[in-house]
Amino acid sequence: MKPAYIVDGIRTPIGNFGGSLSAVRPDDMAALVIQELLKRNPSTDPAAIADVILGCANQAGEDNRNVARMALLLAGLPTSVPGETVNRLCASGLSASIAAARAIQSGDGDLFISGGVESMTRAPYVMSKPSKAFGTDSKMYDSSFGWRFVNEKLEALYGIDAMGETAENLVDQYHISRDDQDQFAYESHQRAGRARDSGRFSEEIVGVPIPQRKGEPLLFAQDEFIKSETTLDVLAKLRPAFRKNGSVTAGNSSGLNDGAAALLLASEDGLKQHNLTPRARLVSMGVAGVEPRTMGIGPVPASQLALKKAGLTLDQMDIIEFNEAFAAQTLACVRGLGLEGNDPRINPNGGAIALGHPLGMSGARILNTAALELHKQNKRYALITMCVGVGQGYAAIIEKV
Numbered sequence: 001m002k003p004a005y006i007v008d009g010i011r012t013p014i015g016n017f018g019g020s021l022s023a024v025r026p027d028d029m030a031a032l033v034i035q036e037l038l039k040r041n042p043s044t045d046p047a048a049i050a051d052v053i054l055g056c057a058n059q060a061g062e063d064n065r066n067v068a069r070m071a072l073l074l075a076g077l078p079t080s081v082p083g084e085t086v087n088r089l090c091a092s093g094l095s096a097s098i099a100a101a102r103a104i105q106s107g108d109g110d111l112f113i114s115g116g117v118e119s120m121t122r123a124p125y126v127m128s129k130p131s132k133a134f135g136t137d138s139k140m141y142d143s144s145f146g147w148r149f150v151n152e153k154l155e156a157l158y159g160i161d162a163m164g165e166t167a168e169n170l171v172d173q174y175h176i177s178r179d180d181q182d183q184f185a186y187e188s189h190q191r192a193g194r195a196r197d198s199g200r201f202s203e204e205i206v207g208v209p210i211p212q213r214k215g216e217p218l219l220f221a222q223d224e225f226i227k228s229e230t231t232l233d234v235l236a237k238l239r240p241a242f243r244k245n246g247s248v249t250a251g252n253s254s255g256l257n258d259g260a261a262a263l264l265l266a267s268e269d270g271l272k273q274h275n276l277t278p279r280a281r282l283v284s285m286g287v288a289g290v291e292p293r294t295m296g297i298g299p300v301p302a303s304q305l306a307l308k309k310a311g312l313t314l315d316q317m318d319i320i321e322f323n324e325a326f327a328a329q330t331l332a333c334v335r336g337l338g339l340e341g342n343d344p345r346i347n348p349n350g351g352a353i354a355l356g357h358p359l360g361m362s363g364a365r366i367l368n369t370a371a372l373e374l375h376k377q378n379k380r381y382a383l384i385t386m387c388v389g390v391g392q393g394y395a396a397i398i399e400k401v
Contacts, residue, residue, distance in 0.1 A: 002267050004101035005278035005401065009368030010036045011261035012208050013223045014356040015121070017144075020210055020220040021258040022121040026063040029208070029260035030054060030071035030117040036206040037113065037262045038075075043275040044264065046076075050109025052083040053100050054262075055092025055116035057359035059085065060143045061124035067117060087360075090325065091386035091394040092116050093261060094363025098396060100265045101282040110270030115262035116365075118358035120144045122258075145256055145359075158292045163389060164242030164253065166295050167326035171247055173294065174332045178247035181327035182235040184341060185252040185353045188324060192350025193228025200349060200376075204368055225255055225356035252327035257356030261364040280371040283381070283397040284310035290391045296329030298393020299385035300336040306383070306395040314338070317345065317397070318379030321366045323386045324351030333385070348373060362386070367396065374400035 010033050015021030021029065034052070038044055054068035069083035088095040093116025100112035123144040130138050141148035147160050154160075161169065170176065195201055207221035230251070240246035241253065266276055286305030290298045299322060307314060314320075314337060322330045324347065334341050349369060352362060363386050370382040378400075385395045 001105040002107060004104035004282045005266050005271060006280045006282070006367065006371050006398065007264040007266050007271070007276045007278055008037060008041055009204060009261065009263040009364070009371070010040065010206050011204055011361065011365050011368065012259045013205055013220055014225055014358060015220070015258040016224050016356070017121050017256040019224055019258070021119065021208060023210065024119070024208060026056070026117045026119040026122065026260070027067050027070045027074060029119065030067060030115070030262070031074035032208060033115060033206060033260045033262040034071055034075040034077070034113060037264055041264055041276060044111065045274065047078045047080060048274070049077065049081050049111050049113055051100070051103065052077070052081060052113045053086060053096040054083070054114070055086050055088065055094070055096040055360040055363065057087055057089045057092050057118060058123050058143055059087060060126050062122060063117065063119065071117070088392070088394065089389045090323065090357070090359050091363050091388045091392070092360040093365065094367060094384065094386050094394050094396060097263055097265070097364055097367055098285050104265060104267045110267040111274065112265045113262055114265055114364065115260065116360035116363060117260035118360040119258045120256040120358060161293050162242060163325065164248050166293055167248045167253070167328040168243050168246045169294050170296050170332040171328045174335055176328050176331050180331060180341065181247060181252040182232055184327040184331060185235060186230065186232050188347065188350045188354040189227050189230055191348060192226045192354035195349040196223060196226055204372060223355055225257060226350070226354050248326055248328055252353065254325050254352035254357035257358045259356070259358035259361045261361045261368065263364055263368055278401040280374060280398040281401050283399050285396045288393045290393060292391035295389055295391045296325060296387045297332055297336055298387045298391065299333045299395055300393065302393035302395035303337060303383060303385055306397050310397050312381065312397065317381050317383040318377065319348065319370055319373050319382040320345045321347060321370050321382065321384045322351060323357065323362055323366060324353045325357065325387050327353060329387055363394070367398070371398055374398070
């Protein structure tokens, strides 16, 4: 197989639900990061891009009808450049990037843009049609997050536990304390706050112009979900969010957020033809299915599969990224892989508990962040992992170039 390389990556700041990006359409967000990616790599011929593959978990609103194609056209790419949108829920952005890498490895092209986008704020309400004329059995759902239009047969087989309930299931299975969850969440906010304040994230962020009722647009340029001022006392006072006597809270969970990310991937021929310098090489990937009620443990078998394919061990990983859907979920995976919760390799710049989790974007963000961190630390390998709703895990290993 041909090697596939990550050349560059860029993302928007991550916005709060109803926050700074609430007035920005997802297709416009995705177009912005594609434009910026090409601007940062001026030797790249846009017409040479074999495909644009973006992840998006909703696709029920302004991100409908193949948002990847819409975004690339809005970004000004030639109409000859195709686009595809993939949906693997929380891992959509990572899945899209791996799809691009696979295409390179199989010789389908030399230059690809991958990434992901999600506006959970602008996700629409969706309503079913009645089962018969003038029927009254229509159902309406908020498509921002969670189950909708559930198949009764699937519910009978596997249940339809909410994401927070699946985290509580892991709390029970792995005997994870509330204190451990809050401590992990606190440290995530601290690490993300340090990364933000030191300018670490500035190399991967493009500001988003936010139109104002009067005057010039304001530039939204920093992640706004991070709460580095929080304390363990504050986190300890939060009520359980999913079970009356549970331990998963809003404070030790990721948020509902908005954002977009794009990566430039190339083959060796693509690097030479467009005078590009690679940042990292894709080594291997692994995807696995698990019980839907404990979907958060998915990164464990996925990571084991990726390591096996690469012929590497967990000890050889210099950076280990867990998305952090929930502190309980991450700690279950940490324990499932035989790691310690305070392992310095884990999420050195924080994770989704602090940064937020725009579903389709997160995997692409983590992939780029890990590649940058390998260079910052002058290390070799990074393991990137995501848990996925309805019971899956996704993992990838990259090597610094």
